[in-house]
Amino acid sequence: MTSFPCAATTNVPIIRQYIQNYTAHTNQLLYNGKVFVSTFAGQDCTFGTSSVNQGWTNTVKNGLNTYFVPSFFVDPATFKNYSVLDGAFGWNSGWPMGDYNITFDQDQSYISNLGNRSYMAAASPWFFTHYGPNTYNKNFIYRGDDWLLAQRWEELVTNRSVVNFVEVNTWNDYGESHYVGPIEGVQPMSQAWVNGFEHTGWLDLIAYYITAFKTGSYPPITRDRTFLWARLFPAAANATNDAVGKPRTGSGCTQDYLWAVVQLTAPANVTLACGPSTVVASVSAGTTKLKLPLVTNCTVSSAIVRGTNITAFVPPGMNFKTTPVTYNFNAFVAASP
Template sequence: MQLFRTAALLLAAYGTSALPTKSADLVERQPGSKIVTAHFLVGIAGSYTASNWQQDINAAKEMGIEAFALNIAKQSTDAFTPAQLALAYNQAQNLNFKMYISFDFAWFVADSSSVAEIAGYLQTYAAHPAALKHNGKAVLTTFIGDNFGSNWNAVRGQVSTPLEILPNWQPNNVQNNAVVDGAFSWHAWPNRDNDPIAGPLTTSADQAYLSALGGKTYLAPVSPWFFTHFDFTSFKKNWIFASDDLYVTRWKQILALAPPIIQIVTWNDFGESSYIGPYNSGHSDDGSSQWAAGFPHDAWRTLGKPFVAAYKAGAKSPTVTDEKIIYWYRPHPKGLTCSDPLERPTGADYAQDKIFVATMLTSPGTIVIQSGDKGPVTINVPAGITLSSVDMGVGTQSFKLRRGNCDVISGTGGIPVAGSCSRYNFNAYVGELSPSSSCTPPPPPPPPSGQVCNQGTGDGNFVGLCSFSCSFGYCPEGVCRCTSWGAQNPPPPETGMHGVPLPGEGDGYLGLCSFACNHGYCPPTACMYA
């Protein structure tokens, strides 16, 4: 069974020693049609059935993914590889899906045996009806393998189908190199020579590859997360890369860059917590169930779908047709000391103790987020996809989307944030909430002519402010709910002392604190005098 990549191999793939250290943003958009693919580890799918392949292919197609990059090891490592490749390609053909092979050079080496095995697979599958084609050639890629070099010429000589070879080599190894047709970057997370660094991810790696390729095909990565926590006999694989806002940030970069092909990294690498595919029973457990079981990432497919459509259409921003709240957070604060035989992961300090919410809206609204023992936070959000965050609190996580007096979406997170831990888990729990069939509470009737609000309420920390302000005719929609109209109640005299929200409170408090404090009511849990 294929297991894990060593730290040295990861350094070769993720390291940035050949990349510029200066951060910059890409402005060049690459022409032509666009292809969306996802990285699939065959090494944990040795027991896959046709039904398992069908489930994954259909889930990928629903998001707009067109092909899997099938990561394989040598047959001497994974004896099931030939059977699973045949099953994967045949199911793909049946479902109008595509496949291409990603040769994992943690296992292949630069020798005649690897040349023969690679050529044998490509002779069979490059001509398969389900083979992914680009520029009229069958696509293939790798994980690392820079030292394979000109052996690719020998492979081409043994394969009758034209190949587009896009290896995961460092930029300096693909520059002016006639052996390859392009390159794939594995630089999908913020790092420096594979050491975790603070986010966000920049486009410096993309720029280095584009410069080195000089117009050849660039296969760009997209990833949502990275955390791994293995304790092997010979070494430890135990770190995180800053991933909190990575998924949305990277999709925006992809829309600006518009490379010809992208690879979502990954579909099913549960060991590195980068998966967006379903955590199904078909895969084998490499030990990652300790942090991946019970931590679905499926909602990231929902969030990614409008970005995929925008990328294929050449748009600069996604269009939302189905409203959702997508949320993600870790199961415990980063500062906890867990009763774990393996130490806290490297890079843990770069994680943010935040609850992240991506709103997918067709029109503006207000979200109300309450994280555990923290007070509710109200944020006004526009139409489209917007990423917001609030400070993490221990306990239940609750989310609402409100318009006027209507809670369009309302629900709680799938797990609470814990105040203690037996094992360090920096994986993300990802969930989604959809609009309910009816709003609670229903909107009140419009006020009779000449009458004003004279009684109202709000949720959580807004109760006191809304009750006071609504009684005197000031009852802002989206934050407060008016429950009665009538004659204007004279407000208390103005004090001339205007209030502002406490630091960290949302914009929903601005008008309420200003009005209430100026009339003598300035609750210390929400407002302070300016």
């Protein structure tokens, strides 16, 4: 709703028609027979009425069979003022907002204030945006350290009894680097930090956690997998040619590590290496999180070793460099076959 106009009654049919266009689509989410509708923002939309609540009621409720779970950026204590809400989406719950690990605190605030209405949590792997004052003027990162994606999902699985829905932020928001889908189509001037940084390696890991969230049990590991991600440049490095400049906030909240999630069908020794930095761990069957310090120019490699059986994984292009030309705090993601 930062793009759709919503101040006048003439804006109502645009949103209603948009919903109706997809009501019968096979990919439309239905909940209890109702069309699931969510937003990004919209907390200031009145649609020509005297209140936000009435404006949204006229737009998404009257005559439409919808289940409305928007992301309104308001104090959760005010949810009681919005009878139009069937629930609320905590968009920013997917990332820590400071130099600390992700917690369930924001989720709990939403849940406590929603009563018997639904809560939709966010799960997101990353956040970096690098626009100068001449464009969107957004230049910051959120802390993605300590296996944010895995840690967040494990938190949601633990609290699945009070979380009705989870949305993965996002499929294709290249500008903020939290895309998990393929890099396709027109980018919002984000090529400098997106091109060459595929994120689809996260998808199978997300699918693993989705199964656990839906069923309450983590699925069995049927093949060995290694999921790796990292920034490819030191957080403290100074770029040699970047007109936008270092991220204004967040660069001091991230550490130079390779983050690894290893899934094993049976115990094995796992090796992570990049130049002189090496970690060798004896890992049990199941899912294990490991990390490796990144300290100098190097190429990332990993291996799963059982006796004389060695399965190596060296992701093409995963090269850590200490002298960046431009500031790029995006994650390079790789998953073994």
